[in-house]
Amino acid sequence: MSVYDSLDSITEELHKCMKCGNCMAVCPIYKETRQEVGVARGKISLAEYILSGETEMTKGMGDRFSLCTTCMACNTNCPCGVRFDKIILAARAEAVRKKGLQSAKKIAFTALKMQRVFDFGMKAGSIFQGIALKNIPNRHSKLARMRVDVGIGKEKVFPMLSKKTLRSEFPEVIKVKTPKMRVGFFTGCMINYFYTDIGRAVIAVLRENDIEVVIPKSQACCGIPASVNGDVVSARTLAKRNLRAFERMGADALVVACSSGGTAWKHVFGELLENDHELKALADKWAKKSYDISEFLIHQVPFKKEGLGRVARKVTYHEPCHLNRGQGISKEPREILKSIPGVELIEMKEPGRCCGMAGSFSLVHPDLSGQISDRKTADIQTTKTDTVATGCPACRLQLQSGVENAGFDEEVLHTVQILAESYRVGRKN
Amino acid sequence: MLAREVLEELVRVLGRENVLTEQEDLLTYAYDATAAMKHHKPDVVVAPLSTEQVADVVKIALRYHVPIYTRGSGTNLSGGTIPVEGGMVLSMLHLNKILEVDQDNLTATVQPGVIIQALNDEAAKHGLLYPPDPGTVTTATMGGSVSECSGGLRGLKYGVTKHYIMGLQMVLANGEVTRWGGKTVKNVTGYDLVALFTGAEGTLGIITEIIVKLIPAPEARKSMLAVFDDVDKAGRAIAAIIRNKVIPATLEILDNVTIQTVENFVHAGLPMDAEAVLLCEVDGYKEVVQREAVLVERIMKEEGAVQLKIAKDDKERDLLWLARRSALPALAQKRPTTVLEDATVPRSKIPDMLKAIRRIATKYNLQIATFGHAGDGNLHPTIITDERDAEEMKRVHLAVDEIFETALALGGTLSGEHGIGIAKMKYLNREFGEAGVAALKRIKEALDPNYLLNPGKIVRRD
Structure with a gap:
């Protein structure tokens, strides 16, 4: 029985918790609110009270x-090995x-399901976004802020919607001369609509x-x-x-x-479809042959080091939760960064x-999210680097927002962008 | 349910956001870290931002006879923060500032909601140390730790929380704010109420500020692990180390059941048939550490250690301590309920206590693993069980009774570091007799005549 179908599925998981x-x-939320309900132990207790009636x-x-x-x-710090990620999914599905x-989520998720409507909405958004969003002058990328508060505050910085989605920019198959492999690229929404770079x-x-x-x-x-x-x-x-596509x-x-896309392909699709043989x-x-790009480049290709040009950047690396704890990928992005000539990797406190x-x-x-972000931003600032690399477009958005609001000059990139930059420089030489 | 005017007055003092009244929030303050304990939902949870607010809250509670359950992180193991009579949970977590580290007087002044590790991180910046280190050092608050007088691994050489508390600001049960002790090493003015409030489990007053003693952080340390095929030999080794005038910072023991469980869990390289493992760390100046390490090594060998490992660097040290650190997690993952006791005996009685616990485990057909602070006589017999099994839980309670009887018979005490709370209240008579319990009660009633503060803990109202 999957966690998505019934709260009973987590009974044993709940019993493992000894309330230590x-x-x-x-817990990043508990650090801000200092209320028991914010932390895993509090929500585990609530789930127990519901289950016991x-x-x-x-x-x-x-x-x-x-x-x-x-x-x-909390999973990694739990002496009893409680998988709180499972508990929270089951509790939310039950709710x-x-x-x-x-209601706000309902509208968003319905739109996500209706691909064409969503595409249109996002494209129309790219044309009309000027009405709601105000451009922010930024050296590195096109950013914007909400002109009016629609309930999520005006603090958050958004990347401007791309004029052309990634998937409309490229053909379905991108050929190379002598292909050593044929690889499917699952773009995910953020990369398709916002971060086409x-x-x-x-x-x-x-x-x-x-x-290919x-x-x-x-x-x-x-x-x-x-x-x-x-x-x-x-x-x-x-x-x-997605599976059929x-x-x-x-x-x-x-x-x-x-990192969400990776988690979906590696774990979630199988759990969701457990009852359909x-x-x-x-x-x-597909789970068996799904890889995060950094994992793929290190372990499957492995990516070629000749032709890497010099990229003068002081880089600090932020670990996306669902890449690091979710998929156990933490060394690989660092290995990529270290292999690029000119890149100096400086670790932040608690990456x-x-x-x-x-x-x-x-x-x-939004407030809580902003408070958690402020700590991260402060940690980035103390590294005195010029670039934050990360492995997740959602983290990139949050980090950009934090850096922009704190007002210091730091470019936020996906690790693979720095590698692409290095190849680009290499070609020129 | 509380009368509406009580809630209105609380909101007036603390603001809406610091008064929780919804069921979904209240339910999460009905328990603490104590295993197999009935939970009780409070009627309201309040989180003051200043000493003045605490005093105002106490006055409101006094006026309307609302019990006050002061709470830090709720990590205690005695039911100490469970609101058994309902009423109000007073969360001290917003009072979380380190007010000062005074390098000249070697003190720090903190609010009660500061996490112990946060104080240590701050002290470390000045090369100083706050030695008490309970297992919950990264989660427990200073206020909770002082109220429970928590111990930890360094008790043998450095003592426990009470040896580091120099001054307290207290809100009394009548709402008055008082100060006791201070930054002076010497202080014999009046009764020693700092000593009384430390370890009082929040039953005599509410701590709103703490002055602690800091010490220079030791320059060096060295760890070693010794394996014994006989509990008595390990016991003799402990005694011999102390007799040779070496006081290790930590001296820990793991019994055979713990060793087997840990070994299956982390594969730390311990022999499965070992009867006891001793883990010892000496610290201090480099030269002293060197000398003491050699001495301890020799003693372990002389007393019949069958295997001896000495850490060459920090990495090896972490590896040695892996077994000890993994003891509780390994045991906790074996079965859902972990009843962790802390009956304590004079250190010379450790082998007797270990053997008695094993006898009790056989008698009641239970899995009991024992590990703990051998150097200070504070063992943690840990019963791994399942609270859903009512029949087994009966045997668990009988075994706990007998563990306490044994500890007292060996000249020990009910609790070394977890406190009485609700969990051990019924055993107090056995240690103090009726006259002793009556004296505790008179102290309680002198300071809190209405049983407003943490009622239902340590002493019972007639």
Whole structure:
């Protein structure tokens, strides 16, 4: 029984918790609120009371279960090995079954499911965004701030929507002369609509390594925003669409440059489709050949070092939670950075600490998300670097927002962009 | 349920955001870290931002007879923060500032919501150390730690929390703010109320500021691990080390059940048939550490250690301590409920206590692993069980009773570092007799005649 189907599925997981409170030492939300309900132990207790029938699922319970960035720091600090990420997913799914989705999320997730409407909305957005968003002069990228507060504050900085989506910019199959592999690229929404620069870097680096890139047009949102908020129905629909899109095109491997996307392909699709033998088998097959781009470049290619040009950057690396704790990928991005001539890697204090973005969490809890971000921004500032590298477009958005609001000069990039830059420089020489 | 005017007055003093009244929040203050304990939901949770607010809250509580349960992080193991009579939980977590580190007087002044590790990090910047180091050092608050007088691994050489508390600001049960002690080493003015409030588990007053003693951080340290095939030999080694005038910073023991569990869990390279493992760390000036390490090594060998490992550097040191650090997690993952006791005996009685615990485990057919601070006689017999199994839990309670009886018979005490709270209240008679318990009660009633502060803990109201 999957965590998405019933709260009973986590009974044993709940019993493992001995209420020691070690999760308090690492929970980014608890550090800000200092309220027991913010930390894993508090929410585990609530889930226990619901399961024992002492209390019932209320709308208020749903609100409390939304207080988690799913950063999984508590998992790693738990002496009893409690998988709190599973508990929170089950609790949120139960909240949706009993109390329904919060209306703002409902609209967003419905849009995500309806790909064409979403595409149109985003494209129309890129034309009309000037009305709602105000450009911010920035040396590195096109950024904007909300002109009016629509409930998420005016602090947050957004990247401007791209004029052309990544997937419309490239053909479905990008050929190379003598391909050593054919790789499917799952772009994810943020890279397709906002950070097309990351997508272009992924494609450039793969081509540089003689890899044919396939970008199925019919791929969809990964569904993680839906599944982590308990909207299991939407998440299942998206999982099926993605599996079919890539199965139709075929590939030796699948790469993602987004930590949510990676988690989706490696773990979540299979869990969501557990009850459907055929689709489960398909999900498992693709899970086995899904890789984060840094993992793929280090272990599968391995990427060529000749032709790397000099890139003079002082770089600090922020670990996306779902890449580091979620997929165990932490050394690989650093290895890539260290192999680039001219790059000096300077570690920040607690690189694995959550940035507070956590997808829709930052929309539902903008103040809390901002407070968590402020700590990260301060840690970045003390490294006295000029670049933050990370492995997730959502983290990139949050870090950019933090850096912009703190007002210091620091470029925020995906690791693969710095590698692409190095190849580019190498070609010129 | 509290009357509406009580809540209104609390909101007036603290502001809406610092008064929690919704069920979903209240339910998360119904428990603490104590295993197999009934939970009780409070009627309100308040989080003051200043001493004045604490005093105002106490006055409101006094006027309306609302019990006050002061709480830090809720990591205690005695049911010390469970609001058994409902009423108000007073969360001290917003009072979390380190007010001063005074390098000339070697003191620090902190608010009660400061996490112990945060104080240590601040002290370390000045080359100083706050020695008490309970297992919850990264989560527990200073206020909670002082109230429970927590111990830790360094007790043998450095003592426990009470040896480091020099001054306290207290809000009394009548809402008056008082100060006791201060930064002076010597102070015999009046009764020693700093000593009384330390370890009083929040039953006599509410701590709002703490002055602690700091010490220079030791320059060097050296760790070693010794394996014994006989508990008595390990016991003799402990005694011999002390007799030779070496006081290690830590001297820990793991029994056979713990060793087997840990070894299956982390593969630290311990022999599965070992009867006891001693872990010892000496610290101080480099020269002293060198001398003492050699001495301890010789003693361990003389007393029959079958295997001896000495850490050459910090990396090796971490490896040696892996076994000890993994003891509780390894045991906790074996079964869902972990009943961790802290009955304490004079250190010379450690082998007797270990053997008695093993006998009790067999008698009640339970899994009991024992590890702990052998150097100061504070053992942690840990019963791994499942609280859903009512029949087994009966045997657990009988075994706990007998562990306490044994500790007292060996000249020890009910609790070395976890406190009485609710968990051990019924055993107090056995250690103090009726006259002793009556004296505790008279102290309670002198300072808190209405049983307003943490009622239902340590002493019972008639």
